[in-house]
Amino acid sequence: MRRADALDIEGFADTFTPDGEVVHADGGRTRGRDEMVAAMRARLPRYQGVATQHWFGHLLVERLADGALGVSYYTLVAQSEGGGLSFQPAYTVDDVLVREPGGALLTRSRIIRRNTPGQR
Template sequence: MSRPASTPRHPVVTGDLYAEVRTFYARQMRRVDSLDIEGFADTFVEDGEVVHAGGRRQRGRAEMIAGMRAALPRYRDIAVRHWFDHLLIEPDPADPDVIRTSYYTLVTQTDRSGKVCFQPTFTVADVLVRRDGRLLTLSRVIEQDSPVEPAVGSEERSAA
């Protein structure tokens, strides 16, 4: 017996697009982790925007570069790694050059002795755009994770 075709609730993500987005983030984060500030900023459109947890905004590559340079002393004698997971990719059905992504991130810092410190976890929402065949970040919103209140009535369901 055949089953009727169903329409996906979300746009379908091809394997090629998934691999392209994952590779984009791997390259972007390797740049920031290696303190290649200009290279990292170059993964954003010229007037791109980052909204950091807490609400601080940086607009444009020049402002991003200045902010990262000011933060460099915090990264003396440590190796920083950004770890992403649970990546959602949602192509814009109206514009094939726009991709919305969301993912969880964990940042680790390793000192010279090998001791690893974990930073708070975050949820990141990006808008990526394709310009001249290249993915770039148009906007990024970073929110620090915090506990979620259970839905009303969920205690009764979980106790059953």
């Protein structure tokens, strides 16, 4: 997410497998690096003059049956603009990470859910 926060869109997309998928909290879905890059580029205007940082915590990592790693965590998004600081809604993120030939650890899938009262 540091790459996304720095608006390094291609670098962020490269942290996913070529066919990687993201299911967004609003129900939108992107598949593959090209689609991710296009979707992120379309959102760039709303980040003009805004510094964004994603903060992660309470990570749960477990090995899945196929050898991949399941990683679940909470995220809080802080944005600063014009000297002010605001926080976006909190989310729970579930990633599936896979080891590629050559050793790179890439995200195969990501599901983002907006936290609601009573959710764990």
